[in-house]
Amino acid sequence: MEALKYNRWFSLASLNIISIILLLFAVLRDGSIVGTDSPAYFLNYKYDFWQTEPAYKFLNRFFSRTLAVQYNWFLLFLNSISLLLIAKYLRRNTIFFALPLLIFFSDLYLYFNISGIRQAMALSFVCFSLYYAIKRNLKVFLLLIGIAATFHVSSLVFAFAYFIPKTTFRFKQILLLGVFFAVAVVVGNYLAANFEYLTTKADYYTKYQEQSENIAVNYVVGIAKRSVILLLAFIYRKRLFTDKKFIYIFNIYLVGFLIFVGTYLISPDFGVRFSVYYTIHEIVLAGMMLAMIKGGRQRIFIVAVFSAICMYKLVGYMNNEYYTYKSIIDYL
Numbered sequence: 001m002e003a004l005k006y007n008r009w010f011s012l013a014s015l016n017i018i019s020i021i022l023l024l025f026a027v028l029r030d031g032s033i034v035g036t037d038s039p040a041y042f043l044n045y046k047y048d049f050w051q052t053e054p055a056y057k058f059l060n061r062f063f064s065r066t067l068a069v070q071y072n073w074f075l076l077f078l079n080s081i082s083l084l085l086i087a088k089y090l091r092r093n094t095i096f097f098a099l100p101l102l103i104f105f106s107d108l109y110l111y112f113n114i115s116g117i118r119q120a121m122a123l124s125f126v127c128f129s130l131y132y133a134i135k136r137n138l139k140v141f142l143l144l145i146g147i148a149a150t151f152h153v154s155s156l157v158f159a160f161a162y163f164i165p166k167t168t169f170r171f172k173q174i175l176l177l178g179v180f181f182a183v184a185v186v187v188g189n190y191l192a193a194n195f196e197y198l199t200t201k202a203d204y205y206t207k208y209q210e211q212s213e214n215i216a217v218n219y220v221v222g223i224a225k226r227s228v229i230l231l232l233a234f235i236y237r238k239r240l241f242t243d244k245k246f247i248y249i250f251n252i253y254l255v256g257f258l259i260f261v262g263t264y265l266i267s268p269d270f271g272v273r274f275s276v277y278y279t280i281h282e283i284v285l286a287g288m289m290l291a292m293i294k295g296g297r298q299r300i301f302i303v304a305v306f307s308a309i310c311m312y313k314l315v316g317y318m319n320n321e322y323y324t325y326k327s328i329i330d331y332l
Helices: 008-027 038-047 054-066 071-093 098-113 117-134 138-149 153-163 171-194 196-208 215-235 244-263 268-279 282-292 296-318
Strands: none
Touching (some): 008 071, 008 098, 038 054, 038 071, 054 071, 071 098, 071 117, 071 282, 098 282, 098 296, 117 138, 117 153, 215 244, 215 268, 244 282, 282 296
């Protein structure tokens, strides 16, 4: 409906209503079982046995010990901040909200807000920081990245986004990007080898965490899903690549795509968790496409393509026993 005929009131209403539904969806679940990482987070809330980044650790102790409230109140606080920042991020970068929120929900919201809440918080601050990268306000940008890192240290990888060119990539820039990745790998290996906390994290994701037997298939499927936005951008390039903001955000997404391609086979978690700070901006690119492409049929085509991918992702979650929804209302 939104894509067929844009109406500002309808779009804003959609943003608010969908955000509230997403918030309730996360908060009213049984946080002890719904979501792959949820049992660990729930037990950490009760017993504080797990070493986490300082901001999350402080809030976890504040709600569990100082306030001594039920875990779902903690989830309400965290997800309220997360969704508020995401909503602000969308309003600053696009006028279409329904499709971006569908893309966000079908993968990232379920993967992080319903499971890995620390990275959900980090992602929210990263998204919020994009505005200041566009406005070239380095101090505020780095401040927000710093806050994100206090929830999940992996978010520091997005600091490089400030220096990504706002023009289409040239050969020299691609070469420099390759050199940067090589240096980043060397620095990352050094830090992981010399700092105990990072060593533990690196070992967990590369050695001890259970890996899928179909890693090669998942890798190909992951590349295919992440290539859709690239393909659509190529199809409509004459209309899209006249806008500097679109080019900059597209370049950010492209870097995330390369991170995924280059690291997934080392560790699927590395491939997803590091690249997501860049690839999450797919949701804004999708909204910008609808705004810049005026034809109704072309908009419906874009919506249909993304919706098909979202349905594919949702079916995957439906077949995952950790996402069998249980509400706290059932226990009242």
